[in-house]
Amino acid sequence: MTTLEKIGAAPSRLGATALYDWDHLVQEDRVHRLIYTDPAIFEAEMTHVFGGTWTYLAHESEIPNENDFITRRLGLRPLIIVRDMNGTVRALYNRCTHRGTTLCRWDKGNTRSFQCPYHGWNFLNTGKLRGVPWPEGYAADLRDAKYNLAQVPRVESYRGFIFATLNMDALPLIEHLGPIAPVIDEWLDRNPGGKVVVCEANRFKYKGNWKLAYDNSCDGYHVAYSHRSLLETENRMAGDNAKGMAYYRDSPDTLAMYMRYTGNGNHYKDKRPNLEKRPGGLWALEAAQPGMESYEADFIRRYGRDRAFALLDLAGSEPVNINVFPNFSLLGNHIQVFEPISVGETNAIWYGTMVVDETGELGDAVTDINALRMRTQEAFPNFGEVDDVANFEQVQRGLMAVEDEWVYMHRGLGIPGRVKTLADGTITAPATDEAFMREHVKEWKRLMKSRLNLAIRREP
Numbered sequence: 460m461t462t463l464e465k466i467g468a469a470p471s472r473l474g475a476t477a478l479y480d481w482d483h484l485v486q487e488d489r490v491h492r493l494i495y496t497d498p499a500i501f502e503a504e505m506t507h508v509f510g511g512t513w514t515y516l517a518h519e520s521e522i523p524n525e526n527d528f529i530t531r532r533l534g535l536r537p538l539i540i541v542r543d544m545n546g547t548v549r550a551l552y553n554r555c556t557h558r559g560t561t562l563c564r565w566d567k568g569n570t571r572s573f574q575c576p577y578h579g580w581n582f583l584n585t586g587k588l589r590g591v592p593w594p595e596g597y598a599a600d601l602r603d604a605k606y607n608l609a610q611v612p613r614v615e616s617y618r619g620f621i622f623a624t625l626n627m628d629a630l631p632l633i634e635h636l637g638p639i640a641p642v643i644d645e646w647l648d649r650n651p652g653g654k655v656v657v658c659e660a661n662r663f664k665y666k667g668n669w670k671l672a673y674d675n676s677c678d679g680y681h682v683a684y685s686h687r688s689l690l691e692t693e694n695r696m697a698g699d700n701a702k703g704m705a706y707y708r709d710s711p712d713t714l715a716m717y718m719r720y721t722g723n724g725n726h727y728k729d730k731r732p733n734l735e736k737r738p739g740g741l742w743a744l745e746a747a748q749p750g751m752e753s754y755e756a757d758f759i760r761r762y763g764r765d766r767a768f769a770l771l772d773l774a775g776s777e778p779v780n781i782n783v784f785p786n787f788s789l790l791g792n793h794i795q796v797f798e799p800i801s802v803g804e805t806n807a808i809w810y811g812t813m814v815v816d817e818t819g820e821l822g823d824a825v826t827d828i829n830a831l832r833m834r835t836q837e838a839f840p841n842f843g844e845v846d847d848v849a850n851f852e853q854v855q856r857g858l859m860a861v862e863d864e865w866v867y868m869h870r871g872l873g874i875p876g877r878v879k880t881l882a883d884g885t886i887t888a889p890a891t892d893e894a895f896m897r898e899h900v901k902e903w904k905r906l907m908k909s910r911l912n913l914a915i916r917r918e919p
């Protein structure tokens with residue numbers, strides 16, 4: 460048994476009553492600038508969204524062994540994500556129960572216990588208070604559960620992706636993911652053993668609201684314009700529209716790619732139908748990277764053409780964007796995570812991934828594939844993400860014009876037959892439609908309006 464503490468009435472400026480008329484701020488075709496600029500709305504989001512729904516924390520490969528830990532956040536709550544001494548993955552509040560200081564100051568490590576740097580209270584990695592210096596100075600019984608670290612009450616993984624929520628009424632993670640889970644499966648299953656391992660990250664920080672990144676995560680409308688210099692660089696020495704996302708340039712909505720909204724704020728953009736399915740199909744799309752030709756020639760020499768191209772595809776970027784509201788995207792071979800810092804500041808982190816070869820099916824190719832994979836994964840964050848964060852910062856700046864109140868996301872709305880609701884309730888539309896955004900802001904509004912059954916827990 461664990462101890463649950465209800466935080467349904469967590470103090471925030473939202474309080475028990477509505478701060479705003481949410482139906483006014485989020486309409487069918489537009490949203491109000493305040494949802495990106497108001498500090499009180501941001502504060503409420505940190506509980507109603509980053510707390511009220513399943514939020515991505517980390518990948519299990521970042522804490523593979525018992526006693527491994529990393530530090531992350533859930534909204535603004537500092538957390539220690541740990542695989543404890545018994546192998547259980549926990550999300551401990553990185554906050555000493557004595558006077559509240561940050562308990563663990565390291566990004567990652569391996570330990571059975573955490574000693575507070577302030578007065579030396581010591582906690583097991585299960586969250587239990589293990590001991591304090593000079594305990595004879597306390598009349599209180601320090602075995603009381605209230606001195607154990609707070610933890611996120613619900614932590615679940617889907618195929619290595621660790622999510623957490625404070626919401627005791629949230630659906631089990633697998634049901635919450637619903638129709639997006641098989642798309643995540645496809646993303647994983649093209650890799651040997653259906654696995655990836657997370658390696659280091661490209662870290663961006665931009666001066667804009669976190670939702671600007673999520674609003675862009677499935678946006679196929681901006682690509683040809685915002686990423687023009689990238690597309691031109693990639694295609695300078697290639698045939699017409701042959702590399703990267705150049706297929707967005709001519710008439711993207713007549714191509715086979717599409718967007719799909721799968722519920723609960725989640726959506727994906729599937730660009731795979733644009734490509735020829737053949738060994739080397741993905742590899743052919745990759746723009747020139749340092750060393751590419753020599754690796755390719757070497758692979759053909761070592762493995763023959765078909766096998767070489769099948770192997771090289773493992774270094775090619777998977778052309779899907781899979782987005783789980785509010786903070787998680789799989790793009791190409793990256794895991795991208797959005798971390799709110801303040802109403803106008805966000806971290807956008809691109810974790811690279813490697814393939815693993817547990818069954819030996821890749822033989823001596825695995826190191827070379829991962830070396831190449833690093834090259835291909837350097838490309839978009841460095842040459843594409845910079846375009847996106849520039850947009851986010853310029854939107855935030857534009858939204859400082861207080862009298863001009865509305866942001867429109869009505870592309871595709873009201874055109875008969877363009878946006879389709881399928882039998883399973885998912886919604887599909889052409890690649891440049893903003894249907895995905897209209898749907899995820901509805902989920903945002905639902906969470907902001909809800910009285911949620913939130914709790915933290917402590918070891919007994």
Ligand code: FES
Pocket residue numbers: 555556557558559560575576577578579580
């Ligand atoms: S704040 Fe942690 S021991 Fe005092």
Ligand SMILES: [Fe+2]
Pocket residue numbers: 675681682685686843847
């Ligand atoms: Fe972009």
